[in-house]
Amino acid sequence: xxxxxxxxxCCAADTSGVCSALYELGGMTVVHDASGCNSTYATHDEPxxxxxxxxxxxxxxxxxxxxxxxxxKLIADxxxxxxxxxxxxxxxxxxxxxxxxxxxxxxxxxxxxxRTGIRTLAMHTNGTHSYIPGASEAFCAIAKEYVRPAAxxxxxxxxxxxxxxxxxxxxxxxxSLRAWLRESGFRVVSCFAMGDKLxxxxxxxxxxxxxxxxxxxxxxxxxxxxxxxxxxxxxxxVGAQFSAVIAKALxxxxxxxxxxxxxxxxxxxxxxxxTVIGESIISGSVAAEAAMQTGKPVRVICPLPFDAACMNGVxxxxxxxxxxxxDLAGNPPETVIADPLYRYILPQGTRxxxxxxxxxxxxxxxxxxxxxxxxxxxxxxxxx
Amino acid sequence: MSTVxxxxxxxxxxxxxxxxxxxxxxxxxxxxxxxWNIVHTGMLVPGAHxxxxxxxxxxxxxxxTAAEMNALDRLSxxxxxxxxxxDGSLEYDIIGGCAEILHKLPEQPKIVLLFxxxxxxxxxxxxxxxxxxLHEQFPQVKFVDCYMTxxxxxxxxxxxxMAAQLYAALEARPNNPKAVSIIGNDRPTDEQSELVRLxxxxxxxxxxxxxxxxxxxxxxxxxxALSITYTPIGRYAGEALEQRLGIPQLYLPNSFDYAQIRENxxxxxxxxxxxxxxxxxxxxxxxAALDAAQREIGSTAVAIDFTAVTRPxxxxxxxxxxxxxxxxxIADAAGEERAAxxxxxxxxxxxxxxxxxxVNMLHLHDEPHEPVLAVxxxxxxxxxxxHFVNIVVNGGYYGFAxxxxxxxxxxxAFREPKDSRTVLRHKGLGxxxxxx
Numbered sequence: 001x002x003x004x005x006x007x008x009x010c011c012a013a014d015t016s017g018v019c020s021a022l023y024e025l026g027g028m029t030v031v032h033d034a035s036g037c038n039s040t041y042a043t044h045d046e047p048x049x050x051x052x053x054x055x056x057x058x059x060x061x062x063x064x065x066x067x068x069x070x071x072x073k074l075i076a077d078x079x080x081x082x083x084x085x086x087x088x089x090x091x092x093x094x095x096x097x098x099x100x101x102x103x104x105x106x107x108x109x110x111x112x113x114x115r116t117g118i119r120t121l122a123m124h125t126n127g128t129h130s131y132i133p134g135a136s137e138a139f140c141a142i143a144k145e146y147v148r149p150a151a152x153x154x155x156x157x158x159x160x161x162x163x164x165x166x167x168x169x170x171x172x173x174x175x176s177l178r179a180w181l182r183e184s185g186f187r188v189v190s191c192f193a194m195g196d197k198l199x200x201x202x203x204x205x206x207x208x209x210x211x212x213x214x215x216x217x218x219x220x221x222x223x224x225x226x227x228x229x230x231x232x233x234x235x236x237x238v239g240a241q242f243s244a245v246i247a248k249a250l251x252x253x254x255x256x257x258x259x260x261x262x263x264x265x266x267x268x269x270x271x272x273x274x275t276v277i278g279e280s281i282i283s284g285s286v287a288a289e290a291a292m293q294t295g296k297p298v299r300v301i302c303p304l305p306f307d308a309a310c311m312n313g314v315x316x317x318x319x320x321x322x323x324x325x326x327d328l329a330g331n332p333p334e335t336v337i338a339d340p341l342y343r344y345i346l347p348q349g350t351r352x353x354x355x356x357x358x359x360x361x362x363x364x365x366x367x368x369x370x371x372x373x374x375x376x377x378x379x380x381x382x383x384x
Numbered sequence: 385m386s387t388v389x390x391x392x393x394x395x396x397x398x399x400x401x402x403x404x405x406x407x408x409x410x411x412x413x414x415x416x417x418x419x420w421n422i423v424h425t426g427m428l429v430p431g432a433h434x435x436x437x438x439x440x441x442x443x444x445x446x447x448x449t450a451a452e453m454n455a456l457d458r459l460s461x462x463x464x465x466x467x468x469x470x471d472g473s474l475e476y477d478i479i480g481g482c483a484e485i486l487h488k489l490p491e492q493p494k495i496v497l498l499f500x501x502x503x504x505x506x507x508x509x510x511x512x513x514x515x516x517x518l519h520e521q522f523p524q525v526k527f528v529d530c531y532m533t534x535x536x537x538x539x540x541x542x543x544x545x546m547a548a549q550l551y552a553a554l555e556a557r558p559n560n561p562k563a564v565s566i567i568g569n570d571r572p573t574d575e576q577s578e579l580v581r582l583x584x585x586x587x588x589x590x591x592x593x594x595x596x597x598x599x600x601x602x603x604x605x606x607x608x609a610l611s612i613t614y615t616p617i618g619r620y621a622g623e624a625l626e627q628r629l630g631i632p633q634l635y636l637p638n639s640f641d642y643a644q645i646r647e648n649x650x651x652x653x654x655x656x657x658x659x660x661x662x663x664x665x666x667x668x669x670x671x672a673a674l675d676a677a678q679r680e681i682g683s684t685a686v687a688i689d690f691t692a693v694t695r696p697x698x699x700x701x702x703x704x705x706x707x708x709x710x711x712x713x714i715a716d717a718a719g720e721e722r723a724a725x726x727x728x729x730x731x732x733x734x735x736x737x738x739x740x741x742x743v744n745m746l747h748l749h750d751e752p753h754e755p756v757l758a759v760x761x762x763x764x765x766x767x768x769x770x771h772f773v774n775i776v777v778n779g780g781y782y783g784f785a786x787x788x789x790x791x792x793x794x795x796x797a798f799r800e801p802k803d804s805r806t807v808l809r810h811k812g813l814g815x816x817x818x819x820x
Contacts, residue, residue: 003463004481006488007456009448010463013441030410033441034502035534040445042413043811050415050805053750057410057743063536066506077409080390081743096439096503097535099466127441128465341451362448363809364818 005321007344011304012166012359014125016045017134017216018093019056020164023048025142025198028055028087030078032103033095033127034062044362045131047170055087066101074103075111082116088198089145090116091138093123119145131166131359132279132305135216139192142201143220149228150206157207158250159224160191161232162217166359167279168194169369176373177213180237184247192220208254209233211246214281215306225259234310235263236282239289239378242266246285263288264312271331272297274384277324277338278357280306282372286337286355289381296384301327321345335384340365353384393744398733400725403718411741416761418776418813419691420570422532422546423449426497427458427815428570429550431599433493435485437462437478438501438532446499446532453815460485464503474509479517486522494599495526495553502535526553547617548624550593554606556629564656565591565608567625567633568618570777571814574789577782578649578666579612579636586658606631610655614638614648614782615694616719637720638778638786640698642667645783666784673791674706681798685756687712687767690740691776692760697724699759702787704732714738714762738766757798759790761808770801776813 012020015031019041022029031038038058042049046056059074074092082090092109109122121141125134139161158181163174174194181188189207190200204210204224210232212221221232231253237243242262249260263281266288273296276283280302287298300311303319311317318327325345328336332347340354341361356365370377391409423446426434436446436459443461450459462481468474478500486492498518500511511529518527530549534542547568564583566573572594573580583590591605611633613622622633634655636648646663653660686708688696700710701724710732716739718725728735739745740762748766756767764772773793775781781789810817 001462001477001481001484003465003468003477004461004484005463006460006485009451009456010440010443010461013439013444015441016444034537036442036445036532038411038413040441040448042415043417044444044448050809053746055743055746057412060408060411060741061535062408062538064538066502066535081410084389084391084744085746095441096464096501097506100469100503100506126466127439128463129440341456344456361451362444364448364451 002320002323008321008341009360012045012131013127014129014131014134015093015095015127016041016166017131017136017164018091018123018125018138020046020131020166021135021138021193021216022091022142023054023056024052024193024196025201026088027091027198028057028082028085028089029091029093030057030059031093031095032059032061032074032098034058034060034097045166045359047165047358047363047366055085057081061097066097069101071103071108075108075115078112079115082112082118087118090118090120091123091141092120093125093134095125095127099126099128121145130304132215135164135166136219139217139220140223142192142198143204143223146198146202147204147224147228148202150203152206153208154187154189154206155208156186156254157189158186159189159204159207159210159230161210161212161221162214162281163191163194164214164216165194167214167216167282167357168372169356169358169366171367171369172371173373176371177237180243180373181211186250192217205230209250211250212281214279215304215310218307218310229257231257231259233259234261234281235288236285236372238285238372239293239381241292242285242289245288261309263310266291266298267300267312267314268297270297270299271333272299273334274298275301275328275333275336277301277303277336277342278355279304279359280310284310286381290337290384293381294384299333353380389744391742391744393742393748394736394738396733397725397735397737398729400729400737403722403725404716405737406716406739406742410743412743412746413741414762414765416765416808417811418761418774418808420776420812420815421449422446422499422530422542423459424453424812424815425543425546425550425570426530427453427455428593429495429497429553430596430602431493432458432495432497433489434459434497434499435461435482436499436532437464437481437504438499439464439503442501442532449811452811452818454818455816464501469503469507474504474507475514478514482518483521486525492522492525495528497528497530497549499530499532502533505531505533505536528552544617544620547621551605551621551625552628554625554629555603557603557606559609560589560607561609562587563589563591563608564610564612565605565631567611567613568615568621569594569780571780573782574780574785576789577785578663579652579782582649582652582658586656588656610634612636612652615777638694638782640693640695640702640787641724648783663784670784670787670791671706673788674702677791677795678707680795681708681757683709684798685709685711685754687714687756687758687763689714689758689760689762691762692773693778695721695724697721697728700724700735701728701731704728710735712736712738712756712763712767714740714760714766716740757794759794764804765808770804771797772802772804773797774802774807774813
């Protein structure tokens with residue numbers, strides 16, 4: 001069954017995606033939930049929780065609130081907390097129980113905004129989806145709400161879209177990416193959303209091009225393209241050869257206004273010697289670098305939502321434990337690059353190159369998450 | 385907007401009215417992870433396999449709990465989608481999912497703890513039918529209904545329900561008048577405690593789930609003539625077991641009040657037909673240990689939180705009476721401790737009660753603090769101190785020996801700092817962890 005797993009974990013949920021995307025922006029994010037969403041997020045999905053405080057709370061929904069449909073309690077509690085903490089904005093999102101009771105988050109957000117005078121965003125999560133749609137909606141909402149036309153364009157200006165610890169971890173990738181952009185002659189206007197405050201994100205329209213480094217940034221990129229004509233390039237600069245491809249694509253996009261998907265170029269539709277399992281754009285980037293280095297066909301399995309353009313036209317990918325295990329067993333690749341917890345379902349004899357993904361294995365291997373844009377990771381790919 | 389907080393994070397104990405101190409509201413979650421959750425607890429049953437059926441957001445926490453304790457092979461899951469909620473397939477998804485998981489396991493477990501979630505109960509899922517059908521398909525496996533239902537925490541908290549279900553697979557067997565069990569605890573009771581020594585030294589067999597290594601040892605708990613409980617959670621579990629198997633329960637609360645402790649032992653000895661010592665030496669030893677600790681710790685502020693001990697106000701009172709400078713108790717309610725609370729109101733009217741979850745606690749960790757000796761992980765985090773007693777749920781300590789041990793732990797914590805960042809992130813204190 002597609003919804004069954006004997007042993008491997010599921011990925012972070014949509015509520016965690018919202019919280020992660022908005023974490024550093026000075027807002028207050030409230031998950032309408034009894035308990036579990038916040039402890040799960042704070043423990044397993046948010047490595048910044050101890051060192052960087054953020055106004056992420058739960059509503060502490062009770063049985064009585066659910067049965068009586070008491071939205072007033074949520075609204076009053078958010079209003080009180082906003083009074084005490086004065087966030088820059090408020091976001092409210094839902095979990096499974098509000099899905100059951102049909103909570104109208106748009107109406108609740110409107111009422112909270114009326115009472116507090118603070119812009120309040122409704123996020124349409126329900127805890128049954130992955131972090132991808134949650135973070136996507138949050139990034140897109142921030143772009144729509146706060147990015148305004150720029151008086152001037154920053155020459156070589158780039159926005160980074162889709163940066164969360166769920167995909168990057170906290171081991172230096174975000175910092176290395178910024179450094180790489182600078183060294184490549186670009187200027188980072190904003191990063192959605194690690195290392196920048198809301199004020200930086202508000203300047204995003206002054207960029208010449210957007211670099212989409214994970215699927216979570218694609219919806220915001222499409223919005224910024226539609227609203228401001230800023231083209232986007234999908235891919236994470238991993239390894240020397242693929243990084244050069246990304247740099248060239250960014251310059252070309254800035255010049256021509258054309259969007260491109262370099263992350264797709266490494267994904268062979270056919271079964272090959274190497275398979276990468278993970279988020280589509282990052283895994284595609286790893287696959288592209290691996291294909292260029294080895295000359296071997298590399299395939300991406302993406303168990304998460306993805307855009308076909310980022311996967312070289314592939315529209316479906318194995319997603320469940322059973323599907324992935326069957327797929328790998330059917331045509332065992334020589335090497336699989338995947339999170340360590342995929343070890344349980346790899347065919348015997350397949351070489352497992354471990355690439356921890358925080359959104360999958362959480363804290364279990366957090367210290368082993370590589371700096372994807374660093375030199376060490378380039379060496380890792382050379383070992384294929 | 386006014387600068388006065390609408391939902392203050394603390395109150396003076398003198399102003400505390402009733403036993404629930406703060407209005408409910410949004411809640412903050414500290415980054416301390418020592419308290420056990422239902423996955424940790426379920427792992428106590430030897431050979432049990434846990435299956436969780438719930439939405440992805442809820443699943444993630446339980447799966448990674450198992451992963452961190454190196455026990456992923458003992459937990460499987462069935463996710464619930466929006467579609468499942470509306471197409472009438474809930475029960476069959478669970479039955480089919482469980483069957484698939486059981487067929488894939490290398491060997492059949494003796495017990496399956498099957499957890500449903502809030503949305504299942506809200507949807508009126510027929511749990512009895514699910515269990516009945518699974519039993520028909522897998523007659524050699526015991527299926528125990530378990531609940532991950534935090535929405536219902538004000539009716540039956542999940543931790544209470546879980547503690548009760550731990551013993552749901554026990555099968556009735558002939559009573560052994562020389563066997564007793566300790567029920568509902570998540571760690572072994574200190575062997576040096578008067579409680580355990582009284583039981584063992586009088587020739588009784590002591591059963592305790594936390595000591596069971598095999599399924600047979602687990603089943604032998606059912607021979608007990610008496611279930612002893614000493615936490616509110618344990619009491620709930622003991623009552624459920626008494627109703628189901630008729631094993632009488634004796635609730636001996638883990639107290640810091642000497643009269644209560646003596647009364648506990650008097651009741652135990654009466655029921656088991658044992659001579660009851662006067663415990664004068666033990667009381668004197670506890671007093672001496674507290675006095676020695678106080679001499680060393682002096683006027684350093686002490687903060688106690690409700691995760692460390694089940695009766696933080698009783699502990700605060702005991703420490704105050706021995707000259708400690710207890711300034712803070714972190715607790716949202718006083719539960720069974722009304723008498724201690726009332727006494728503290730008079731003795732230490734300025735003692736500050738802080739909410740454990742109030743949103744205005746968010747920045748307390750970063751605020752300047754006087755040096756604080758913390759008893760408990762939340763207190764350690766909130767007061768940003770490396771000097772803390774690292775226990776949860778009494779740490780297995782009990783009675784006068786427990787007080788002595790706690791005084792020693794406080795002294796050690798005062799002398800030697802801990803790496804709080806590393807210690808506090810360990811999920812389920814006492815469990816294995818891949819993070820260490």
